[in-house]
Structures are given as C-alpha cells and as structure tokens.
Amino acid sequence: MKTEARLLIGLGVFVLIMGIVYGIWSKELSGTVMLIGTGILGIFPGLYYRYWSKRMAGRPEDTDAPVDAGAGFIGSFPGSSIWPFVLGMGCWLMVLALVFGSWLAVIALPTITFALAGATAEGRRGGAASH
Amino acid sequence: MVDVLEPQTAAHDDHGHDEHHGPSGIMNWLTSTDHKVIGLNYTVTSIIMLVIGGAFAMLIRAQLTTPNGSVVTLAQYNELFTMHGSVMIYLFAGPFAFGGLANYMVPIQIGAPDMAFPRLNALSYWLYLTGSITMLLGFAVAGGAANFGWVGYAPLSDALNAPGAGADLWIGALLLTGFSAIFTGVNLVATIFYLRAPGMTMFRMPIFTWNMLVTGILILLAFPVLTAGLVMLYADRHFGTHIYDANHGGVPILWQNIFWFWGHPEVYILALPFFGMVTEIIPVFSRKPLFGYKGMVFATIAIAALSTGVWAHHMFTTGTVLLPFFSFMTYLISIPTGIKFFNWIGSMWGGQIRFTAAMLFAIGFLITFLIGGITGIILASPPLDFFTHDTYFVVAHFHSVVMALVIGAMAGLYYWFPKITGRFLNERIGKAQFWFLFLGSTIFTMPGYLLGLKGMPRRMAVYTLHPEWQHLNTLSSVGAWMIGFSTILFVINAVKTTRSPKTAGPNPWDAHTLEWFTTSPPPHHNFYALPNIRSERPTWDYYHPDAPALTHDDHDPSHMPNAAKGATK
Numbered sequence: 001m002k003t004e005a006r007l008l009i010g011l012g013v014f015v016l017i018m019g020i021v022y023g024i025w026s027k028e029l030s031g032t033v034m035l036i037g038t039g040i041l042g043i044f045p046g047l048y049y050r051y052w053s054k055r056m057a058g059r060p061e062d063t064d065a066p067v068d069a070g071a072g073f074i075g076s077f078p079g080s081s082i083w084p085f086v087l088g089m090g091c092w093l094m095v096l097a098l099v100f101g102s103w104l105a106v107i108a109l110p111t112i113t114f115a116l117a118g119a120t121a122e123g124r125r126g127g128a129a130s131h
Numbered sequence: 132m133v134d135v136l137e138p139q140t141a142a143h144d145d146h147g148h149d150e151h152h153g154p155s156g157i158m159n160w161l162t163s164t165d166h167k168v169i170g171l172n173y174t175v176t177s178i179i180m181l182v183i184g185g186a187f188a189m190l191i192r193a194q195l196t197t198p199n200g201s202v203v204t205l206a207q208y209n210e211l212f213t214m215h216g217s218v219m220i221y222l223f224a225g226p227f228a229f230g231g232l233a234n235y236m237v238p239i240q241i242g243a244p245d246m247a248f249p250r251l252n253a254l255s256y257w258l259y260l261t262g263s264i265t266m267l268l269g270f271a272v273a274g275g276a277a278n279f280g281w282v283g284y285a286p287l288s289d290a291l292n293a294p295g296a297g298a299d300l301w302i303g304a305l306l307l308t309g310f311s312a313i314f315t316g317v318n319l320v321a322t323i324f325y326l327r328a329p330g331m332t333m334f335r336m337p338i339f340t341w342n343m344l345v346t347g348i349l350i351l352l353a354f355p356v357l358t359a360g361l362v363m364l365y366a367d368r369h370f371g372t373h374i375y376d377a378n379h380g381g382v383p384i385l386w387q388n389i390f391w392f393w394g395h396p397e398v399y400i401l402a403l404p405f406f407g408m409v410t411e412i413i414p415v416f417s418r419k420p421l422f423g424y425k426g427m428v429f430a431t432i433a434i435a436a437l438s439t440g441v442w443a444h445h446m447f448t449t450g451t452v453l454l455p456f457f458s459f460m461t462y463l464i465s466i467p468t469g470i471k472f473f474n475w476i477g478s479m480w481g482g483q484i485r486f487t488a489a490m491l492f493a494i495g496f497l498i499t500f501l502i503g504g505i506t507g508i509i510l511a512s513p514p515l516d517f518f519t520h521d522t523y524f525v526v527a528h529f530h531s532v533v534m535a536l537v538i539g540a541m542a543g544l545y546y547w548f549p550k551i552t553g554r555f556l557n558e559r560i561g562k563a564q565f566w567f568l569f570l571g572s573t574i575f576t577m578p579g580y581l582l583g584l585k586g587m588p589r590r591m592a593v594y595t596l597h598p599e600w601q602h603l604n605t606l607s608s609v610g611a612w613m614i615g616f617s618t619i620l621f622v623i624n625a626v627k628t629t630r631s632p633k634t635a636g637p638n639p640w641d642a643h644t645l646e647w648f649t650t651s652p653p654p655h656h657n658f659y660a661l662p663n664i665r666s667e668r669p670t671w672d673y674y675h676p677d678a679p680a681l682t683h684d685d686h687d688p689s690h691m692p693n694a695a696k697g698a699t700k
Contacts, residue, residue: 003332003333003334004324004333007333007348007432008348010432010436011348011432011435011436014436015436015439015440018439018440018460022440022453022456025453025456026452026453026456028451028452028453030385030388030389031388031392031442031443034356034388034389034392035439035440038352038439041351041352042348042352049324060329060330061327061328061329061330061331061332062332062333063329063330063332064330064665065329065330066329066330066663067328067329067330067661067662067663067664068329069329069330070328070329075244075247075326077164077244077245077249077656078164078249078250079164079165079655080154080158080159080162080163080164080165081162081164081249081250081253082161082162083250084164084250084251084253084254084256084257085161085162085253085257087254087257088253088254088256088257088258088260088261089257089261091257091258091261091307091310092257092258092261092264092265092307095261095265095303095304095306095307096265096303098299098302098303098365098369099296099299099300099303100296119250
C-alpha cells in the first residue's frame with residue numbers, strides 16, 4: 001500500500017508545484033486552476049492510501065508471501081448480470097434525448113431508474129448465480 | 132455471484148469446479164461480466180472501428196490523389212476528416228488498448244480472478260458501443276455528421292457554424308465514451324491496487340500492467356476535464372450560455388485549453404498501453420530479461436507527470452500561451468521516452484532474437500514511433516512550430532505516432548492471440564501484413580513532411596493552385612492503400628485462424644509473465660493454479676528454475692542470456 005500512496009502523492013505534488021510555477025509565471029487562470037485541481041486529485045486519494053498503509057498489516061501482495069497466503073474469501077464477482085446492459089441502454093437514450101428531443105427522456109429516465117434498482121437488488125440478493 | 136478463493140498451488144482437478152455455467156450465445160454477450168468476454172467485445176468492436184475509420188481515410192486519400200479530386204464534395208470532405216480523426220482517436224486507439232487488451236490481460240497478469248468491479252466493467256462496454264453508434268449516426272441525419280475537425284474548436288463547433296444534429300451526436304458520443312473510459316480507469320486502478328496475487332508486489336508487476344495503471348490514473352485526471360468542456364459546449368449550443376462565444380464576452384480559447392488539457396495526456400493514454408505491449412514482446416523474443424525494469428517504470432510515471440504540463444504546445448500560434456514553459460516541458464518529456472527507447476534496444480542487445488510476426492511489429496513500432504517522436508521534438512520549438520503549424524508536416528507527425536500505435540496493436544494481437552483463442556495466427560500472412568503495414572506507413576507519412584514544408588495546409592480537399600504537390604500526394608495515397616491492404620490481410624488471417632486447431636498450449640512463446648501460466652484460453656476466473664511469485668518473471672522462474680530472473684543487484688554471468696537455453700518443462 002505504501003508504493004500506491006507514494007505513486008499518487010508523488011504525481012500530485014509534482015503537478016501541484018508545476019501549477020504554482022505556471023500560475024505565477026503565466027498569470028493565466030484556466031491552466032493554473034486545472035493543474036492545481038489535477039494535483040489535488042492525485043494527492044487526495046494518495047493521502048487516503050498513506051493513512052491506511054500506516055494502520056494495516058502488510059498485505060500478501062506487498063510481501064514475499066507464498067500463494068496460499070491469499071487463500072480464503074477475496075471477493076464476490078457476479079457471473080453475469082443484465083443490469084449493466086439495461087443501464088447502458090438507458091444512458092444512451094438519455095444522450096439521444098439531448099439530440100432528438102426530451103420526449104426520449106420519458107423512456108430513458110425510467111429505464112435508468114429500473115436498471116439501478118435492479119442492480120442494487122441483485123447485489124443485495126447476492127447476484128445472479130453462475131454455477 | 133461467485134465467491135472466489137485464491138487459486139491453489141495444487142494442479143487443477145478434473146471435476147470441473149472452475150467451469151462457468153452462465154448464459155451462452157447472445158445472452159452471454161449481453162449479460163457477461165467476465166473481463167475476458169468484455170475485453171474481447173471491446174477488441175472486436177474497436178477493430179471494426181479501425182476498419183470504418185480506415186475506410187474514411189481511403190476516401191480522403193483518393194480525393195487528394197489529384198489536385199482537383201471529385202471523389203467527394205467539399206462538405207463531405209469536412210465530414211470525412213472530422214469523423215476519420217474522431218473514430219480513430221475516440222473509438223479505436225484508446226478503447227482497443229485500455230478497454231480491449233488491458234481489460235483481458237491485466238487481471239491475468241497480476242493473478243486476479245476478474246476486474247474489481249465487473250458490472251461497472253460491463254457498463255463501460257455498453258457506453259462505448261452506444262457512443263460509437265451515436266457518433267456514426269451523424270451520417271444518417273439531415274445536415275450530415277460533425278464537420279469541424281476532431282478537436283471541435285470553438286467557434287467552428289457553435290450552433291451558428293455547426294447547426295444540426297450531427298454536431299450534437301458528436302458531443303453525445305464523446306460524453307458516452309468519456310464516461311466509459313472513466314469507469315474503465317477506475318476499474319484498472321482498483322484492480323491493480325487491490326487484487327494482486329500474493330507475492331505480486333508493485334515492483335514485480337509486468338510492465339504492461341504498470342503502463343495500464345499509469346494510463347488508468349491519467350484517464351481519471353484527464354477525461355473529466357473533457358466531459359466538463361463538452362457540457363459547456365452543449366450549453367452554449369442549446370441553453371443560451373456564451374462560455375466560448377467571443378461576441379458575448381465568452382472565451383473561445385478556453386475550449387482549446389480545456390480540450391488540450393485532456394488532449395495531450397490523451398496522447399499518452401493512447402501511447403502508454405502500446406509501450407507496455409512492446410515491452411512485453413521484445414524481451415520474450417530476444418530471450419532476455421527486460422533491460423532496466425525500474426527505469427521503465429519510472430520513465431512511464433515521468434511521462435504521465437510531464438504530460439499534464441504540455442497541453443498548450445498545440446496552441447503556440449494562438450498568441451495566448453507561455454511559449455518557454457510549454458516548449459521546455461515538451462522537451463523534457465523526450466527524456467523518459469528516450470530512456471524507454473534505450474531500454475528496448477538494451478533488451479534486444481546480445482539476445483537470441485526470434486523474428487516472429489509479433490517481434491517484427493514491435494520493431495516496426497519502435498522505428499515508426501521514433502520518427503513521430505523526433506518530429507514532435509521539432510514541433511516543440513516555437514519558431515519551427517509557427518512555420519509548420521496547420522500544415523501537412525503536423526499531419527505527418529501525428530500520423531507517424533498513431534501509425535506506430537496501429538503497428539503496436541498488431542504486435543499485441545499476434546502476441547496474445549494464442550492466449551486468447553488457443554490458436555496461432557498464420558505467421559506467413561502476419562509477416563506479409565507487417566511489411567505492407569510498416570512500409571505503407573512510411574510511404575504514407577514521409578511525403579506529408581515534405582508537403583508540409585512546401586506549405587500545403589491540412590484539411591484542404593483540393594489544391595488546384597499547386598499542381599506540383601500532386602506527385603507527393605499520390606505517393607502518400609499509395610502508402611495509405613498499402614495500409615488498407617494490410618488490414619485486409621489481418622482480417623483474412625483472423626478468419627482463417629478460427630478454423631485451425633487449438634495447438635497453442637499455456638506458454639507457446641516461452642514467455643515470462645503470469646498470463647502464460649494459465650491455460651489458453653484461460654478458464655472462468657482465470658487460474659487453476661498459481662506459481663510462487665518472486666520476480667517480475669514468475670512464469671519464466673517456474674519453467675526455468677536453473678535460470679531464474681536476474682535480481683536488480685545480481686550480476687552473476689551465469690544468469691546472462693546464454694544460460695537461458697534450457698528446454699521448457
């Protein structure tokens with residue numbers, strides 16, 4: 001976890017310093033704001049990783065652990081789900097509504113709501129079985 | 132929902148415990164959340180986009196073969212070059228790499244059962260597919276497709292200059308594909324941070340995975356900026372705002388700043404995955420470890436960091452940018468890129484090189500990218516950029532870069548095709564394809580540099596006042612058609628291979644990284660077993676215990692390449 005934190009904080013600090021130098025030198029606002037914002041975007045999650053890296057025991061993937069050190073439950077992965085497809089179609093209709101008229105949003109919004117509800121319920125149930 | 136246990140060190144049992152019994156056929160395509168299925172969907176869709184974007188290019192080159200070409204009208208020509216660039220950049224190069232091969236390979240390279248968020252991964256694909264359809268729908272609406280160039284500069288893209296649904300479809304397509312990319316970026320970063328196998332420390336990850344991690348971070352930094360810019364563009368067109376409208380106090384240059392703040396990191400979002408692919412391929416076919424692993428990692432990170440500070444080198448001639456800052460930063464980025472080139476050459480140096488199709492494509496990538504990179508350094512100099520801005524010199528420069536990516540894509544496909552399908556692509560057709568693609572790319576781009584220096588502007592459909600430009604244009608068109616023919620060869624090869632037997636086995640190239648430890652194609656959730664991971668070459672270490680990977684402090688001559696001749700187990 002330390003390497004992950006260093007990577008993000010390092011990138012963020014570099015861009016932040018670059019933003020400050022650029023801002024002072026150029027006095028141009030849009031680029032300065034974007035650079036400083038980008039720097040913070042790197043530093044913020046980096047500090048989160050740094051916080052946890054100091055409070056967690058070393059993970060098997062961060063050490064010379066043997067493969068069976070990772071045995072046990074590592075996550076739940078849905079075998080299949082229709083909801084990403086339904087949500088994708090809802091988002092597509094929403095974008096088409098921006099082009100062809102808001103009447104399409106009448107179909108798009110319920111589709112998106114239906115898909116989000118379905119995906120949430122599926123997650124709570126434990127998802128679609130794949131075995 | 133499958134609860135996944137870490138793969139065991141014991142060999143696979145034959146009771147089929149790891150077999151997947153989900154939907155099949157079209158329902159599998161619609162509902163699968165398996166990263167391999169989604170990765171394949173991305174790969175096939177993006178190759179279709181490559182063919183469509185390539186067909187537009189063929190029409191453009193046919194039009195330019197003569198000074199007063201009449202293959203298309205002037206209006207159609209504007210649509211063609213806009214959609215050619217848009218399809219190739221937004222719908223082929225990026226999605227092929229980070230949606231296709233990375234989606235397929237990254238979890239396997241780090242010993243993970245899937246991406247961290249499988250349903251989000253599936254949603255990414257559907258947003259990408261619908262975004263692609265949305266963009267191409269522009270040809271079916273009144274007024275035609277977007278016609279303001281793939282960069283959508285204000286005020287060319289405002290409601291006055293680009294009325295009609297085509298421009299809105301272009302904006303909508305970029306919103307959809309932008310969110311698709313952001314979700315894929317989230318997935319890549321989370322997968323690499325949280326789902327690595329025991330022993331797979333950050334500095335043992337394959338370079339392709341490192342490059343995809345940095346690409347994922349760059350996506351998260353860059354794409355939201357473009358999305359925000361697009362929302363403001365749409366608001367200007369339809370909601371009466373004047374953000375980019377100079378007539379009402381807006382700032383058109385703001386669009387260029389926002390677009391290129393995304394656009395230059397995007398160049399590396401496109402390039403880094405292909406850097407990663409050739410970095411996997413070159414050591415394997417040179418029978419050597421990668422030269423300078425840590426140098427490669429730091430060069431990748433340095434490129435990403437510097438790429439956020441060079442955006443306005445696309446805007447030198449606007450007169451609104453700080454020339455020395457952007458010129459200096461652009462020169463700096465050549466240093467980590469140069470480190471990569473020396474490391475690639477160092478990896479081949481003294482090796483037992485096997486000139487397979489994949490290796491030829493990888494070498495072709497190096498040469499073509501080097502030409503694109505060096506001409507990029509030329510353009511980083513403001514005086515030279517002012518001279519060549521918006522000429523064919525610039526077109527030739529970035530086509531050298533993107534043709535290198537196409538060649539790199541072919542390297543990745545020839546290398547990983549046996550892993551994905553269990554079948555080998557035909558090597559003879561592959562080598563013929565390589566020569567047509569590599570020579571075609573060179574013949575296509577070189578005349579462009581000369582035309583640019585002679586003053587031929589980009590985006591012009593006829594050049595009746597300069598008939599002396601015809602010979603170079605005709606030569607460039609011949610190169611483009613060679614590239615087109617090479618694509619046909621690839622399609623023939625891929626179709627022909629679907630009927631060949633599955634003879635690849637788990638590790639046909641005697642390769643190094645973890646994806647070559649599992650079956651070809653890999654099972655559901657990827658592994659029946661994993662080796663202990665003690666270096667960046669766990670598969671090599673397993674098959675060659677007599678010639679383990681060099682540690683970073685190990686200079687024992689017995690570990691040099693000639694010691695690596697042992698037969699595989």
